[in-house]
Amino acid sequence: LTTPMWYVLGFILIFVIGGVSGVMTASVPLDQAVTDSYFVVAHFHYIMGGVALFPTLAALYYWGPKIWGRKLDEHWGKISFWLTFIGFNLAFFPMHILGAIGMPRRTYTYASHLGWDNWNLVETIGTFIMGVGILITIVNVVRSARHGEPAGNDPWDADTLEWATSSRWEAGRSQKGTACWRRRCSTRSRKRWSTCRTSRCGRLS
Numbered sequence: 001l002t003t004p005m006w007y008v009l010g011f012i013l014i015f016v017i018g019g020v021s022g023v024m025t026a027s028v029p030l031d032q033a034v035t036d037s038y039f040v041v042a043h044f045h046y047i048m049g050g051v052a053l054f055p056t057l058a059a060l061y062y063w064g065p066k067i068w069g070r071k072l073d074e075h076w077g078k079i080s081f082w083l084t085f086i087g088f089n090l091a092f093f094p095m096h097i098l099g100a101i102g103m104p105r106r107t108y109t110y111a112s113h114l115g116w117d118n119w120n121l122v123e124t125i126g127t128f129i130m131g132v133g134i135l136i137t138i139v140n141v142v143r144s145a146r147h148g149e150p151a152g153n154d155p156w157d158a159d160t161l162e163w164a165t166s167s168r169w170e171a172g173r174s175q176k177g178t179a180c181w182r183r184r185c186s187t188r189s190r191k192r193w194s195t196c197r198t199s200r201c202g203r204l205s
Helices: 003-023 028-034 038-068 074-092 094-100 117-149
Strands: 178-183 189-197
Touching: 003 038, 003 074, 038 074, 038 094, 038 117, 074 094, 074 117, 074 178, 094 117
Parallel strands: none
Antiparallel strands: 178 189
């Protein structure tokens, strides 16, 4: 699997966990027990944080080559995914447990005998791991944009419209052709985008 696909799969899993925790709070007895606790904070971060972070990184790895014309390093991309994914879950999943054992949200200090120390330590470690993963992504983008392998027009062999144009398109530079549809000879049902060197769509040079 490619790095963008890993990020999409990670997003789906995180969104499912966040959705399940949201459905759980629809139960009146459980909602009364966990309202204003860290359980609600965990649900919020899984829905809002996971939805914002992982699809954004997936889009960055997928469309980045089209923007700057060079591929991102897949090896470091997968390392950054696993660090970000593991760190995210270590940082926010223990909040469900803390909420279940009574830790209220918006708490900045607490007595040591309450038993919240270890889970908060796990969250802190997870936050640093996630930060390292995101830092690797930033370095990967900066390095690959300058020295990465040339991406070509369609590095993913996607056959969709955005990949029909040349990568790293410069404003003001005329295109060599226009995007149009053509049918593949092997089947009548499949279509793909190609580049026409004529002024009209429908003829291929």
